[in-house]
Structure formats: structure tokens, C-alpha cells
Amino acid sequence: MSGIRFNFPAPELDQSIYDLRSEVRTFLREEICNDRFTPVTDCWCAGVDLDFSRKLGQKGWLGVTWPKQYGGRELSALHRYVITEELLAVGAPVHAHWIADRQSGPLILSSGTEDMKRNILPRIAAGECFFALGLSEPEAGSDLASVKTRARKVDGGWEITGTKLWSSGAQHCQYMTVLARTSDPLEGKRHEGLTQFLVPLDSQGVAISGIRDMSGLMHFNESHFDSVFVPDDSVLGKVGEGWKQITSELALERSGPERFLSTFIVVEHALVRAASDLDARQAAIVGGIIARVRALRAMSLGVAALLESGKSPDVEAALVKDLGTRFEQDVVERLRAFRPILWKSGNGDVLDDLMTDSLLRQPSFTLRGGTNEVLKGIVARGIGLR
Numbered sequence: 001m002s003g004i005r006f007n008f009p010a011p012e013l014d015q016s017i018y019d020l021r022s023e024v025r026t027f028l029r030e031e032i033c034n035d036r037f038t039p040v041t042d043c044w045c046a047g048v049d050l051d052f053s054r055k056l057g058q059k060g061w062l063g064v065t066w067p068k069q070y071g072g073r074e075l076s077a078l079h080r081y082v083i084t085e086e087l088l089a090v091g092a093p094v095h096a097h098w099i100a101d102r103q104s105g106p107l108i109l110s111s112g113t114e115d116m117k118r119n120i121l122p123r124i125a126a127g128e129c130f131f132a133l134g135l136s137e138p139e140a141g142s143d144l145a146s147v148k149t150r151a152r153k154v155d156g157g158w159e160i161t162g163t164k165l166w167s168s169g170a171q172h173c174q175y176m177t178v179l180a181r182t183s184d185p186l187e188g189k190r191h192e193g194l195t196q197f198l199v200p201l202d203s204q205g206v207a208i209s210g211i212r213d214m215s216g217l218m219h220f221n222e223s224h225f226d227s228v229f230v231p232d233d234s235v236l237g238k239v240g241e242g243w244k245q246i247t248s249e250l251a252l253e254r255s256g257p258e259r260f261l262s263t264f265i266v267v268e269h270a271l272v273r274a275a276s277d278l279d280a281r282q283a284a285i286v287g288g289i290i291a292r293v294r295a296l297r298a299m300s301l302g303v304a305a306l307l308e309s310g311k312s313p314d315v316e317a318a319l320v321k322d323l324g325t326r327f328e329q330d331v332v333e334r335l336r337a338f339r340p341i342l343w344k345s346g347n348g349d350v351l352d353d354l355m356t357d358s359l360l361r362q363p364s365f366t367l368r369g370g371t372n373e374v375l376k377g378i379v380a381r382g383i384g385l386r
Helices: 015-033 050-059 077-089 095-111 114-119 121-125 242-255 264-274 280-308 314-337 350-365 372-382
Strands: 131-134 150-154 157-166 175-181 194-200 206-211 220-231
Touching: 015 077, 050 095, 077 264, 077 280, 095 114, 095 121, 095 131, 095 175, 095 194, 095 242, 114 121, 131 220, 150 175, 157 175, 157 194, 175 242, 194 220, 194 242, 242 280, 242 314, 264 280, 264 314, 264 350, 280 314, 314 350, 314 372
Parallel strands: 131 175
Antiparallel strands: 150 157, 157 220, 175 194, 206 220
């Protein structure tokens, strides 16, 4: 091994990006001041507000990098980055559209049919069409090469049978992208024979059941497919290309600011309340938190710059998610130096509610999008250690 090298280039931000940030920040300030939404921790998984998603669509802040002919604005990945960063920082309810904007839309752009692009992408950009991911399964978890969901070729299309686990937000969505096995893999080549399908969730044979987390929220789901028929043109890309597609998608899923800003709203509330009376130990904790946020942001922006230049930074994205999600868990514990975490008392104290929700949701941070053990394996393989 010649040396360990990661690439996190510092992007150049032009004035249009700063102007966009100011526009988004002004809009969010007005929404909060007028009580149009309640800020929540982990907002990209916990915050569902269909009207708010439509407002963002009306502003032109969804699908911003896509071609104009499909509802986009042809802006850069860095323009999209500042929009998502501002939304996350204030705990805005963005969950409904999150997967469609971040992941499923780009997948349709790269691998979908022209009909999908013309009929679905403008609805996503308008905040009116939502997607869930059909990747993980019971007994497979982050090992997606072990999926057991099968797609059997039939006249005019495919029949899909199997179960997908987690599929966050599926109860609000019109579609799911489903990874299924379309042929048996050869010995030692488990990643072959996988295909992704676009499945309407109102199809006959689809059943979605909610999974309640420790905070009482039901955003996870178990999604069952019982001989669900989809036509031939529901295949995303070519049959057998599923593994190649999902590895590209995961760079988008793992590297964004959501991987270290899920708890930023509680950090801000806690530190603002404590700012006037910090002892030396607390001041050191604040400095450590701010330093880690700045470092993670620089790394995440670097990945956005690589994506903008057409690269696929799988290893860098995995590293951002590993470091970022561990920070999100750790910061909740560090905030106990400023305020004890109490069970929700119902007294309307925003900080108590945010800290309680953060504590109860933090175990999932290092699971969703691939466990940290899997991420470490990706990083190790990428730098030649395995």
C-alpha cells in the first residue's frame, strides 16, 4: 500500500449560492416565526408535513440539479447542498420528499425510461410525489447482496415476491424502488443477478405495516410484496444492473449534511440557553462540538464537489457517514453537561422535547444507510487494507 489518501476538495462557492442560502434562511425564519411548523430533531426521518414539501416545490427547491424539461432548475450539487443544510439546521419537516429528491429522482434520471422522467420527476420537483427505498430485508440488513426478494419473469413483465424492512416513510409514498434478485448468482459473485424496479405502492399484493421506534414515531415500515406484477418498463436500467446502481446511490445517501446535522437543532437550543454561563469544562465541550461540525461539514462539502464533477466517491462518502453518525450519537451524551435529559413532561419546554427525542432516536443513526461496521469495511477496502 503506497499510502492512505482521501479526496475532499474545497469547493468554490459563487455568489448565487450565497444568495440562495439567504433566500432559504429568510423563508424558514418566516415559517418559524408564524408557527407554520414545529422544529424537530432528526427531521429528515421524523418530520412529515406534506404541505411544507409542496411549499418547497413551489419555491423551486426540490430537484434543483435536474434538467428544466423534467421540472428542475439545472443548478449545481452545491446549490442543493445549501438548501438541505439550511432545512436541517432548523429541524424543518422534510421527510416526505427527502428520499425522492436525494436519491430516487437521480436514479430515474440515470436509469429510468423517458416516460418516468417526464411523468414522475416534475411531480417530485413539485413536492407532490414521494418515494421509499426497498433495499434492506429481514436477516440481510446492510448485506444487500443477500436479499431474498425475487422477481420472476412473466408475460409482459415481472412478479415480485418478498419483504423489505425499514422502508422509511412508505406509508406516505406513491412509489418504492425495489431491489430484487432476477437470477441466481454464480459462485463467489453474489452481487450479480440483482435488478431494481419501480413499484407503485397501490399495486395489488403490496402491504405496508408500520414499525414504531422508541420515541413513539412510526416512520419505519415492513413492506410485503406478494406476487406483485409490474410491467417490463418498470425495470430501472437493464436487468442485472441493480448492484451497480445502488453503489452509486449510496454515495448520495451517505455523504450529505443529514449525516451530522440530525441533532444540530438540539445542539443550538442547548448551547444558546447555556451560553451566558459556561464553566471551563463546558466551554471545552462546546469547542469540541463546533470543531467536529466544521470538520464534518468540510468533508461533506468535498463529497458534494466530487459528485458535481461527475466522480463517484464511495469511500469518502462511507467515511463521512461513519464519522458523522457517531458524532450525532456522541453529541447527545455531551449535552448532558449542560442539561439533564428528562422524559417529555408535556410542559411545552422545546429543549426537553428535543433532547428526549434525540436520545431515543440516536441508536438508529449508525444503522440506517449501512451499519458503521459495513462502512469501515468499505473504507478499509478502498484504501487497500483488505
